[in-house]
Amino acid sequence: MHSATFIDNIKLIIVKDKNKGGELVASLIQHFLKYKKKSVFGLATGETMIPIYANLKKLYRKRRINFSYVKTFNLDEYIGLNINDKESLRRFMDTNFFDYVNIRKVNIGFLDGKAKDSKKECKKYEKKIEGAGGIDLQILGIGRDGHIGFNEPGSSIKSKTRKVKLSATTKKDNKSFFKLSKVPDYALTIGISNILQAKQIVLIAFGKNKSKAINLAINGKISNKIPASFLRKHPNVTLVLDKSAASQLLKNNK
Ligand code: F6R
Numbered sequence: 001m002h003s004a005t006f007i008d009n010i011k012l013i014i015v016k017d018k019n020k021g022g023e024l025v026a027s028l029i030q031h032f033l034k035y036k037k038k039s040v041f042g043l044a045t046g047e048t049m050i051p052i053y054a055n056l057k058k059l060y061r062k063r064r065i066n067f068s069y070v071k072t073f074n075l076d077e078y079i080g081l082n083i084n085d086k087e088s089l090r091r092f093m094d095t096n097f098f099d100y101v102n103i104r105k106v107n108i109g110f111l112d113g114k115a116k117d118s119k120k121e122c123k124k125y126e127k128k129i130e131g132a133g134g135i136d137l138q139i140l141g142i143g144r145d146g147h148i149g150f151n152e153p154g155s156s157i158k159s160k161t162r163k164v165k166l167s168a169t170t171k172k173d174n175k176s177f178f179k180l181s182k183v184p185d186y187a188l189t190i191g192i193s194n195i196l197q198a199k200q201i202v203l204i205a206f207g208k209n210k211s212k213a214i215n216l217a218i219n220g221k222i223s224n225k226i227p228a229s230f231l232r233k234h235p236n237v238t239l240v241l242d243k244s245a246a247s248q249l250l251k252n253n254k
Helices: 018-035 047-061 089-096 118-131 168-173 192-196 208-219 227-233 243-252
Strands: 004-007 010-015 040-043 071-074 076-078 137-140 162-165 186-189 200-205 237-242
Touching: 010 018, 010 243, 018 047, 018 137, 018 200, 018 237, 047 089, 047 200, 071 089, 071 118, 076 089, 118 162, 118 186, 192 227, 200 208, 200 227, 208 227, 208 237, 208 243, 237 243
Parallel strands: 010 237, 040 071, 040 137, 137 200, 200 237
Antiparallel strands: 004 010, 076 186, 162 186
8 A cells, every 4th residue: 555645735655666557547546437437537748647547558468447338638739740640640649549449449539630720730639628617637747847747837826728839848858759759849738727627636656756846836935937836726736746756856855
């Protein structure tokens, strides 16, 4: 079992490593589905999410979880890419998760990075989330620059779903997902205000390179310099960290 502590109203769970973290978040989702079969999940892509989706697939293989009534909405997509592109975030979700579980394709919500009118696309996406009853549980990773979704430093707490320019740090960190082409300069992302509307939020971080952003998000000033700091305005946030990602936070909360 993992013990939980609180820093103000944020629940903190520290796990041994990312594999334990993946198990924990997958079982959290499993329990969530026991109480609400028709849950609406907000999902993220990236390195951090791989052990989580791996553990969800494992639970599905053992028939211990059922996604047939679940709806999902991912946070973001690169401009210029969509389901047809190998390096799209949508393809990441298919190859790491969706293709292996019984989620219905019609229940998968995704921003279309190839939409001709990105403003219209963003409005449509927000309406779709609203129409599904809003996000019950939002899963988040965090960038080294403190971003959540692709809400880079400078994003306001009121920001909505929109087109954004990716920071140099974010592009560097996502390079490994782009074998042939370069990381796109722009993306569509749901905004901070949309994220804060989720009923419950779980933010996950593994590894030493996330420890500074985590510490600033929890102990620093609430400001658009570290967009994840806005999560402290939400009443139901759980942080799942491995020991390395928690290292600076623990030093400052002794
Ligand atoms: C991905 C997303 C991003 C990532 C963050 C961490 O959909 O919205 O905020 O969660 O960049 O990425 P990793 O896990 O690759 O370190």
